[in-house]
Amino acid sequence: MIDNPRSPRVRAVAKLAKREARSETGLFLVEGPQAVSEALAFRPELVLEIFATPTAWEKHSGLASAAANADLDVEFVSEQVLDAMADTVTPQGIVAVCRQFLRSVEDVLAGGPRLIAVLEEVRDPGNAGTIIRTADAAGADAVILTGRSVDVYNPKVVRATTGSMFHLPVARGAELEDVLEKVAAAGLQVIAADVKGGDLLAARNSGALAKPTAWLFGNEARGLTDEHYALADWVIQVPIYGHAESMNLATAAAVCLYESAFAQRS
Known part of the structure; x- marks a missing residue:
C-alpha cells in the first residue's frame, strides 16, 4: 500500500x-x-x-x-x-x-455524423463537461472544442462528463472557421445558439432541425460575435417564457441538442 x-x-x-x-x-x-x-x-x-x-x-x-x-x-x-x-x-x-486520446476534426466528421456540438470559447469546465454528457445522452455523434475553449482533460471537465467522454468522439484545438468549413463540407448545417437569434419553435416547425446539424455554442458571458453569425446557416435562441434573466449555457445546449434529436427521430 x-x-x-x-x-x-x-x-x-x-x-x-x-x-x-x-x-x-x-x-x-x-x-x-x-x-x-x-x-x-x-x-x-x-x-x-x-x-x-x-x-x-x-x-x-x-x-x-x-x-x-x-x-x-x-x-x-x-x-x-x-x-x-x-x-x-x-x-x-x-x-x-x-x-489522452486526441481526435481530429477530420476523424469525427469521417463517419457521416448527423448531430454534433461545437464549442467556441466555452471556458467553464462544468459547462463543457455537462455539454459533452448531454450530447452523449441525446445520441450526438461528436463534440468539437475549439482552441479557445477549456482543455477537455481538465479534471473538472472530466468529472462533469461522468464518463461520457469515453462514449463519443471529442475533438479539440482547431480554430472555429476551419471547423465550420469542414462541417459544411461534411454536409451538416450550422445552427448557432444565441440570444440574438430567431425563434426555436419556428425552426422546429419548418423542419430544419431534422437535417444533419452542427450546433454552435459560444462563450458563457459574451456569447457569439457577428462574425460567428455570418458563418452559420441559422441563428436561433432558446426562448425564456418566465422571468429568468438568462439561461445557463449547458441547459440551453441540452434543449437545442434534444430538439434536433427529437426531430431527427420523428
Whole structure:
C-alpha cells in the first residue's frame, strides 16, 4: 500500500491537475468509481493505472472484474494519499491515470455524423463537461472544442462528463472557421445558439432541425460575435417564457441538442 502523500509517484499523479503536466505527459486524471468504470468498459486500453482505498475498492466490487478483464491491477493507497492525488475536495476513493486520446476534426466528421456540438470559447469546465454528457445522452455523434475553449482533460471537465467522454468522439484545438468549413463540407448545417437569434419553435416547425446539424455554442458571458453569425446557416435562441434573466449555457445546449434529436427521430 502507498501511504506517503509526498512520494514521487503520488506527486506525479497529483500534477495531472495542471495543464502543463498533462501536455508534457499526454496523460490525464479520471476520478470517481463511475467515471473509472466507464473508462474500463468503453476504452480500457487507455487506462494505465488505478489507485483506490481498500474501503472504496470493496464497496465498488464490480470494478475489480472490469480491471481484471483489462489486465490491470489496483494499487491500494491510504485516504491521505488518495486526497493528495485527487483534484476534488472530497474524492470518492478511486482514481485512474489514463492516456489522452486526441481526435481530429477530420476523424469525427469521417463517419457521416448527423448531430454534433461545437464549442467556441466555452471556458467553464462544468459547462463543457455537462455539454459533452448531454450530447452523449441525446445520441450526438461528436463534440468539437475549439482552441479557445477549456482543455477537455481538465479534471473538472472530466468529472462533469461522468464518463461520457469515453462514449463519443471529442475533438479539440482547431480554430472555429476551419471547423465550420469542414462541417459544411461534411454536409451538416450550422445552427448557432444565441440570444440574438430567431425563434426555436419556428425552426422546429419548418423542419430544419431534422437535417444533419452542427450546433454552435459560444462563450458563457459574451456569447457569439457577428462574425460567428455570418458563418452559420441559422441563428436561433432558446426562448425564456418566465422571468429568468438568462439561461445557463449547458441547459440551453441540452434543449437545442434534444430538439434536433427529437426531430431527427420523428
